[in-house]
Amino acid sequence: xxxxxxxxGGGFSGITAALEAAEVGHEVYLVEKxxxxxGRVMQLNKYFPKLCPPSCGLEIQFQRIKKNPNVKVFTLAxxxxxxxxxxxxxxxxxxxxxxxxxxxxDLSELxxxxxxxxxxxxxxxxxxxxxxxxxxxFAYPGxxxxxxxxxxxxxxxxxxxxxxxxxxxxxxxxxxNVGSIIIATGWKPYDVTNLTNLGAGQIANCISNMQMExxxxxxxxxxxxxxxxxxxxxxxxxxxxxxxxxxxxxxxPYCSYICCMAxxxxxxxxxxxxxxxxxxxxYIDLRTPGRYKxxxxxxxxxxxxxxxxxxxxxxxxxxxxxDVWVTAEDAIxxxxxxxxxxxxxxxxxxxxxxxxxxxxxxxxxxxxxxxxDSQDKGIFVAGCAAEPxxxxxxxxxxxxxxxxxxxxxxxx
Amino acid sequence: xxxxxxxxxDLEFIKELQEIGxxxxxxxxxxxxxxxxxxxxxxxxxxxxKEMIWAQWGLKxxxxxxxxxxxxxxxxxxxxxxxxxxxxxxxxxxxRNMAYRNLTGPSFLGKxxxxxxxxxxxxxxxxxxxLLIWFITGSICGSPFPLKDGHVEYSLIFPGDYTIDxxxxxxxxxxxxxxxxxxxKLKEVFDTQPKTFVVGYTRPKTIWHALYEVIKxxxxxxxxxxxxxxxxxxxxxxxxxLMLFYGFAALFVVTAIVAFTHWAGKIFSFLHMGxxxxxxxxxxxxxxxxxxLLIIGLIxxxxxxxxxxxxxxxxxxxxxxxxxxxxVALSGILSEVLRWAxxxxxAYLAYYIHLVSVFMLIAYLPWSKLGHLVYRVFALAYxxxxxxVSTEVDEQKNKLFVI
Numbered sequence: 001x002x003x004x005x006x007x008x009g010g011g012f013s014g015i016t017a018a019l020e021a022a023e024v025g026h027e028v029y030l031v032e033k034x035x036x037x038x039g040r041v042m043q044l045n046k047y048f049p050k051l052c053p054p055s056c057g058l059e060i061q062f063q064r065i066k067k068n069p070n071v072k073v074f075t076l077a078x079x080x081x082x083x084x085x086x087x088x089x090x091x092x093x094x095x096x097x098x099x100x101x102x103x104x105x106d107l108s109e110l111x112x113x114x115x116x117x118x119x120x121x122x123x124x125x126x127x128x129x130x131x132x133x134x135x136x137x138f139a140y141p142g143x144x145x146x147x148x149x150x151x152x153x154x155x156x157x158x159x160x161x162x163x164x165x166x167x168x169x170x171x172x173x174x175x176x177n178v179g180s181i182i183i184a185t186g187w188k189p190y191d192v193t194n195l196t197n198l199g200a201g202q203i204a205n206c207i208s209n210m211q212m213e214x215x216x217x218x219x220x221x222x223x224x225x226x227x228x229x230x231x232x233x234x235x236x237x238x239x240x241x242x243x244x245x246x247x248x249x250x251x252x253p254y255c256s257y258i259c260c261m262a263x264x265x266x267x268x269x270x271x272x273x274x275x276x277x278x279x280x281x282x283y284i285d286l287r288t289p290g291r292y293k294x295x296x297x298x299x300x301x302x303x304x305x306x307x308x309x310x311x312x313x314x315x316x317x318x319x320x321x322x323d324v325w326v327t328a329e330d331a332i333x334x335x336x337x338x339x340x341x342x343x344x345x346x347x348x349x350x351x352x353x354x355x356x357x358x359x360x361x362x363x364x365x366x367x368x369x370x371x372x373d374s375q376d377k378g379i380f381v382a383g384c385a386a387e388p389x390x391x392x393x394x395x396x397x398x399x400x401x402x403x404x405x406x407x408x409x410x411x412x
Numbered sequence: 413x414x415x416x417x418x419x420x421x422d423l424e425f426i427k428e429l430q431e432i433g434x435x436x437x438x439x440x441x442x443x444x445x446x447x448x449x450x451x452x453x454x455x456x457x458x459x460x461x462k463e464m465i466w467a468q469w470g471l472k473x474x475x476x477x478x479x480x481x482x483x484x485x486x487x488x489x490x491x492x493x494x495x496x497x498x499x500x501x502x503x504x505x506x507x508r509n510m511a512y513r514n515l516t517g518p519s520f521l522g523k524x525x526x527x528x529x530x531x532x533x534x535x536x537x538x539x540x541x542x543l544l545i546w547f548i549t550g551s552i553c554g555s556p557f558p559l560k561d562g563h564v565e566y567s568l569i570f571p572g573d574y575t576i577d578x579x580x581x582x583x584x585x586x587x588x589x590x591x592x593x594x595x596x597k598l599k600e601v602f603d604t605q606p607k608t609f610v611v612g613y614t615r616p617k618t619i620w621h622a623l624y625e626v627i628k629x630x631x632x633x634x635x636x637x638x639x640x641x642x643x644x645x646x647x648x649x650x651x652x653x654l655m656l657f658y659g660f661a662a663l664f665v666v667t668a669i670v671a672f673t674h675w676a677g678k679i680f681s682f683l684h685m686g687x688x689x690x691x692x693x694x695x696x697x698x699x700x701x702x703x704x705l706l707i708i709g710l711i712x713x714x715x716x717x718x719x720x721x722x723x724x725x726x727x728x729x730x731x732x733x734x735x736x737x738x739x740v741a742l743s744g745i746l747s748e749v750l751r752w753a754x755x756x757x758x759a760y761l762a763y764y765i766h767l768v769s770v771f772m773l774i775a776y777l778p779w780s781k782l783g784h785l786v787y788r789v790f791a792l793a794y795x796x797x798x799x800x801v802s803t804e805v806d807e808q809k810n811k812l813f814v815i
Contacts, residue, residue: 197449197493243443248495284443313448313493329444329458336447336455 001087003409004029005402006178008079009353011039012391013383014184015061016398021406022070029176030065031077031093035145036135037062039186040384043122045216045224045269047391048261048292053218055138057391062140075141080173082181082361086378086408091176097148097169100132104142105164107132113158116150120221124189124211126229127221132159137219179409180378182401183363183371187350187384190245190252198244198346199324203317204230206324206344208244209262216269226273228343230322235277235342238270239326241312242283246349254368256349256388260287263347264299271302279305280341282312282328289390308337315344350388378408421470429467429475432513432526433506433727440464440498446490451639452483452802457606459483460490460500467503476514477601479800481507482784482791487640487649488724501724509729512783516594525779528728538771542764545575557756564751564759567687570767577671583775590778591786598787602794615799622793630792631657639802645716652712655705656737662702669695688751700748706741710734733781739769 003026007018010032018030030037041047041054065071076096084090100107111132120129122136131150134142146165148156159165189210192201199206205228207215218224228235240263245251260283267279286307288296299305314327324344329336355369363379364372371381382401383394430437442465447458459480466474484504491501513522524530549569550556558568570576616622630636634657637650670685677684689696714734717726743766750759777783795801 243495247441247443249497250493250495284441309442309444311443311445311448311495313445327448329447329461331442331444331461334457334462336453336458338455 001409002089002177002179003027004176004178005180005182005405005409006031006079006089006091006176007182007184007382009039009184009186009383009385010034010037010073010075011184011186011383011394012041012057012061013186013385013394013398013401014039014182015058015065016395017182017184017382017402017405018071019061019064019068020399020402022068023064024406026070026406026409028071029091029093029178030071030073031079032073032075033078034135035075035098036139036141037065037073037075038136038140040210041391042136042139043124043210043213043217045213045218045220046265048258048265049390049392051265054136058140059138062138065140073141074174076145079360086376087179089178089181089378091178091181092173093176094171094173096171098143099146099148099166099169100144101164101166102143103164107144107162107164110159110162110165111144114151114155116152118147118150123214123221124208126207126211126214180380180405181361182380182382182398182405183385184382184398184401185353185371185385187388188353188355190348190351192244192346192348194251195245195346195348197313198241198315199317199344203315203324203344204228205235205322205342206315206317206346209240209259209266209345209347212266212269212345216266226270226343228322233342234274235270236274237339237341238267238277238279238343238345239312239324239339239341240267240279240281240345240347241315241326242281242286242347243311244346244348246347247284252349252351252368254349254388255287257287257289258388258390259347259349261289261292261296261390263345264288264296266345267302267305268299271304277304280339281305281307282310282326283307284309284311310337315346350384352385354385373404375404378405380404419469419471422472423470425472425475426467426470429503429506429510432509433725433729434467434499434503436497436499437464437467437503438498439496440468440494440500441496443495445493445495446500449489449493450484451487451489451641452485452636453480454483454800454802460504463503463507464498464500475507476510477604478507479602479605479791479795480504481511482788483795483800483802484508485636485640486724487637487646489641491724499724502727505724505727505729508784508787509727509781511787512729512779512781515597515783515787516590516778521776521779525732525776526728528732531732534772534776535768538768538775541579542570542575542767542771545570546760546764549575557760559756562754564754564756566747566751566760566763569760570763572674576767577675580771580774583771587774587777591783594778594783595786595790598790599794602791602798605798605800616793616796619793619797622796623789625796626789626792631789645719648712648716652709652716654709656709656713659702659705659709662698662705666695666699666702703741703745703748706737707745710738710741714738729781736769736773736780739765740773743769 005021005026005028007014007028007030010030018028022028038058041058044054046053074093074095076098077093079091080094081092082089111130114130114132116131117128118131119125120127131147132144134144160167189208192208214220215222215226216224242260242263246256263281270277270279309331310328312326312328316325318325318340323340323342325338325340326344327338352369359365363374370387371385373380380401382398444461447453447461453459481504486501486505488501491499513526524534546569553568560568616625634650634654637653640646673683673685743762746762747766750762
């Protein structure tokens with residue numbers, strides 16, 4: 001019997017689950033696929049319910065992890081196989097090499113010396129980065145990661161002279177013995193290239209809501225200035241396209257819970273930066289779960305923020321100006337609207353990270369890729385791996401999963 | 413202040429509509445994707461979103477008076493892009509089916525044409541008439557499969573002057589009268605439609621001008637079908653319908669020439685042609701070209717209907733017409749081939765089937781899907797009159813007028 005708990009995924013719900021279990025004395029392994037913790041929250045400019053910047057919640061979490069010897073974090077790590085049963089699992093974890101020495105020091109000068117510019121997936125392709133990088137200023141672990149495949153032989157020689165680089169680092173597989181497993185693998189933004197009638201990601205000034213978060217983020221590609229990707233011009237007319245690939249049989253058949261609120265929140269980003277800017281939100285139903293209604297009412301009282309009931313079904317680029325033509329039918333008046341906007345934001349939904357992936361152990365996964373709790377197996381799900389949630393509810397579900405995992409390893 | 417009017421749902425009508433093809437209408441959540449992706453929908457009071465909510469609410473009056481059902485050419489774009497599988501394209505087709513059924517009397521014919529269970533009755537009418545004729549003429553000739561100089565000659569059993577022309581003539585008069593009533597009713601309901609002002613659009617002066625424009629710009633070119641989409645299915649539909657149309661046009665011309673020369677030939681003997689015409693006769697040639705066009709058109713359309721599982725499903729109205737035209741075309745060709753081959757038994761049978769199927773095609777025309785020949789053309793012309801046209805937007809989007 002093992003009293004240890006494995007948490008797969010180092011986003012908000014995974015971190016919460018790990019800490020809740022660790023702080024009552026359980027040994028917890030936190031396994032994260034990416035080089036840094038924080039998950040999707042790290043990429044947001046502000047998050048609900050209090051509209052904090054990610055540093056606000058996450059830095060405290062990182063401190064708690066740092067101070068708690070019960071939490072053992074593995075980054076660049078993936079679970080490759082799981083065997084055993086509740087109370088006694090043997091888990092193989094493959095850890096990719098980081099090629100940097102275990103120290104949190106600023107390698108930005110060294111990074112600047114490297115020639116390659118790699119597409120920055122943390123910024124959703126809005127900028128590029130060096131192959132030696134941190135995602136964000138307060139990334140955790142604050143240890144740089146080096147992508148060797150983008151480094152030339154000469155650069156390797158230069159890098160090898162640095163005491164903070166370890167070119168001899170190798171991929172390794174470790175085995176963990178745990179009693180319970182929490183799946184907190186989270187979500188990915190729905191792939192806009194599937195949205196053929198909404199530009200399929202080919203229109204420069206038609207961005208996704210997550211790209212909007214990065215544009216508005218102070219440590220994002222534009223240092224927080226919301227500008228058009230095509231020419232860096234400040235947008236005067238912005239449209240939000242709700243349910244871009246959500247509540248749609250042909251894409252994600254479910255509602256992603258928070259996108260309406262996210263667009264309303266992003267409307268405030270635009271309005272705060274540009275007092276003259278106009279915002280239009282095209283929607284099927286504006287969904288304001290729970291107490292969010294109050295926030296929505298407050299924001300929508302702004303007369304420069306307009307809402308139109310009617311899903312945008314056509315988005316086209318204006319070749320001459322790179323503006324974006326948006327066509328929708330205003331279902332209230334019954335007339336079609338075709339209008340030109342400087343910037344269009346697609347409110348894409350959350351797709352579970354496990355959608356289309358093979359899961360290395362036996363849990364029930366629905367056809368969309370959402371995972372179910374397996375009480376008898378001692379495997380539980382936290383956060384958006386189970387259903388689309390906001391950060392608050394993700395944290396709550398993390399705590400709940402930790403409780404269930406503790407019950408599994410200790411008995412009730 | 414506007415009057416608040418209470419919605420009076422007609423539940424029975426909705427049930428009928430669902431049976432006749434609009435079964436998924438209740439799934440719609442009014443996102444309005446359909447109206448936007450429709451290549452033919454006008455900018456104002458677009459379709460088919462509004463029809464979907466009318467149908468959900470049971471607003472029968474609005475639905476049956478809706479001119480837009482005739483503007484839809486059922487490319488299936490709306491159904492394909494619909495996030496709910498509510499299939500707006502099927503609803504539009506169901507509305508048209510409803511119109512074929514109810515626009516013109518006698519009501520029993522509309523009902524009989526709406527479901528496969530009444531098909532035997534529809535077949536029985538011409539089948540019995542021509543079987544009786546066959547029985548009588550067969551007795552006179554002394555054989556049900558008589559030969560003249562050793563050759564099959566259809567006029568021995570079905571003499572045109574007495575058994576074909578009078579029956580089809582009466583049927584044609586009945587059909588024209590029924591269409592007249594139907595179109596008059598359509599005009600009445602369309603007259604209640606609002607007129608739209610579209611900048612840069614010149615409205616035709618009279619309905620006759622409008623009809624001329626529709627025939628010139630749309631019917632002869634099948635332009636709307638072309639606008640409907642470029643996928644394989646759309647191509648099959650465009651080509652199939654075009655060939656079928658010209659096939660029928662050719663056969664109509666042939667029939668007109670034959671009928672005219674035959675009856676006029678009784679007075680002016682120089683007009684008289686010998687029947688059956690030899691193959692090299694241009695009229696016969698045209699007839700055979702028409703038959704070939706029919707077959708190619710039918711193959712295209714049938715192929716499309718068979719692989720349209722993802723788009724709109726086909727209804728009984730679709731299959732009835734397609735099936736009937738297959739029978740007409742094949743029995744027609746067989747009649748000709750078997751006559752050459754001189755296989756009397758089969759030849760007479762083929763000719764009999766041909767007569768029965770052609771009777772069904774013509775006499776039931778206003779209540780079948782083929783009724784669109786008249787109703788759609790009239791509605792399209794009327795739409796031009798009131799300025800209800802899809803706004804054509806050029807590539808650069810710099811010319812767009814929305815009023």
